[in-house]
Amino acid sequence: MTADAEYPTAPDRGALVADDQVAAQVYLDPDIYEEELERIFYRTWxxxxxxxxxxxxxxxxxxxxxxxxxxxxxxxxxxxxxxxxxxxxxxxxxxxxxxxxxxxxxxxxxxxxxxxxxxxxxxxxxxxxxxxxxxxxxxxxxxxxxxxxAGLVFAHFDEDAAPLHDYLGAARGWIDLFMKQGAGYPLKVQGAFKFRHRANWKIQLENVTDGYHFPLVHRSWMANVDAETAEMLSFMKDPRAVTYGLDNGHSVGIFVPEHVDLGEDDGTEPLQERFASLVADLAPDLPPRDVRRLVRSLHGAGFNLTIFPNLALSMGFIRLLNPVAVDATDNAHIALGYEGGPEGANRERLRIHEHFQGPFGFGTPDDSDVWDRVQRGAVADPGMAILLDRGLNREQTSDEGHPWSHITDETGMRTAYTMWKRLMTDVH
CATH class of the missing domain: 2.102.10.10 (Rieske [2Fe-2S] iron-sulphur domain)
Structure with a gap:
């Protein structure tokens, strides 16, 4: 299909989604939103x-x-x-x-x-x-x-639905890796920042594994953090930074390859200087190996994982979304910490979360503004394509059968819309 394709106005939802694009109608049509509630949110985990x-x-x-x-x-x-x-x-x-x-x-x-x-x-x-x-x-x-x-609670309206284990599929291994940021402690919720943005829920869903936007939209945050943190997230040309499409619309984007498995540490990665005072506080009570494990986990896991349709495990926090209208989405950004862990480490994780995700942080206002702009801009021509073709020319398939490409590509979005099309049309 081309960017000038004509999309149907009749309820042929499958025709709105192609391999490389979707119609802006999927953000704007209130009838589509009503169907999404019934066919997606009330029929999935x-x-x-x-x-x-x-x-x-x-x-x-x-x-x-x-x-x-x-x-x-x-x-x-x-x-x-x-x-x-x-x-x-x-x-x-x-x-x-x-x-x-x-x-x-x-x-x-x-x-x-x-x-x-x-x-x-x-x-x-x-x-x-x-x-x-x-x-x-x-x-x-x-x-x-x-x-x-792995501590995450899921609900389904259908008592006879397929088991959660099957629905998560290959995402289970990534959830297991995400939970390793507990650094030997169980993870606990430290609080949540809740807000509503004026845009369709799928725009936010797309954003989770969208590495293309990160250094562009979040320039102010990148300029405000220490040089070591900025370098850690300089993934644009790193061939190890990739996105995988997984089962049932899930996807994972790797931003910090060194931190994908926080249980693995060869001892060569320098600890960030910004945490020097915390290291000094922890050293009298913990062996050096445990201090390293805690400090390396402060930013969270080195990836973002989307679980279709409403969950993101985003480096160091959990994001839950809920579509309250065709053009409005409720969000909960849930901060994580260490159950029974050192108070200083939990405090540091909260400060990191607040700096990017909190109401006075850099990341949430940036993201909310561009999501709102997409919603308002799409109104200009509901039939015009939303392009999702970045990286399609270099996308590959893993040995497990999963599509993958660079973190700046749109593999995760294409995977989500494949699931969207399946649920909205009952075509498997």
Whole structure:
């Protein structure tokens, strides 16, 4: 197809996606957005958080999957549940708190129907208005199917869906590598920065493995960091910096090849001078090998991993997205730290996160602005192509059958749209 291709206005969604481009309609058409909710977000595994956010029974948080509000809670038996945030009586929203702890359950503010942490209906006020044999077991909150991998919690609306293990496919190995940034400690959530940007969700999804934009959009950040950090992220001409398309729309982009496997260290990489005071603080309590492992992990893993459709494991943090409208996306940038690890190391990781991702950081405003510009610019001609052909001429296939090319190429985006087309057309 060419950049001047005519795209259909009829609901032939597959015709909107070619090997090298997509129509701007996929960002703009509210009918496409409605179909995406039904055919993608309500029919695939969505990540809803990390197990460390629910450290004890009674811990919970609320969020949305598409338009559907849910509660994620840990029950008295230690299991994590994902429940529709909707009373079975008259449909009221049960819980509006973003998170909490030590709760015993959830009570509807309308008529006080009460539910346990696992969704079981516990009580109905003034029950004499109902038959004596009312079956409470049939009136519990709707439960989603829940599975976890490496501490990540996923939910699915279909109880009969294929297992999460199969859905993740080759991405499992990359998730395992990402978790090695714990440097011997379990990873924990240290907090989240949440915001909404005025652009379609797929624009952000594309961005995760888009190395092409990084030194251009984030020039101010590159100019503001120390020379060693800037050099670490000077990957534009590094042949080892590549992107792989994985199974089911997932992809991984390698930005810092030396930090892909943080469990491997031959001892030759100098520790950054910016961390000298932290090294001095850690040295009395930890052996040199453990100090090196912690300090090398402060920036996170050396890659960004996209798990279609709503999760990014982005070097040192977790990003969850949720499409709230055709032109609006909610984001949670979740900072990670070391459970039981040195306070100074956790503090340093937070400062690194804030410098790029926080509300006063450099990266989030840069990215949000260009995502917004893509959305506004695409309106100029909804039928004009969004080009995704960078690197197609040099793309190769790995021994495992995965396409790959340089980190500045658009392999990851093409992989995501292959999955998008599959789900939107039921063509496998």
């Amino acid at each position: 969505n990540c809803v958080g990390h197990e460390s956010e629910f450290p004890e029974p009674g811990s919970f948080k609320t969020l949305e999957i598409g338009r559907r509000p849910v509660i994620v809670s840990r029950d008295r038996k230690g299991r994590i549940n994902v429940l529709l945030n909707r009373c079975r009586h008259r449909g009221a929203l049960l819980c509006e708190k973003p998170s909490g702890a030590m709760t015993s359950g959830f009570t509807c503010p309308y008529h006080s129907w009460s539910y346990a942490l696992d969704g079981r209906l516990r009580g109905i006020p003034y029950p004499e208005g109902y038959p004596e044999d009312i079956d409470k077991s049939r009136l519990g909150l709707q439960r989603l199917r829940v599975e976890t991998y």
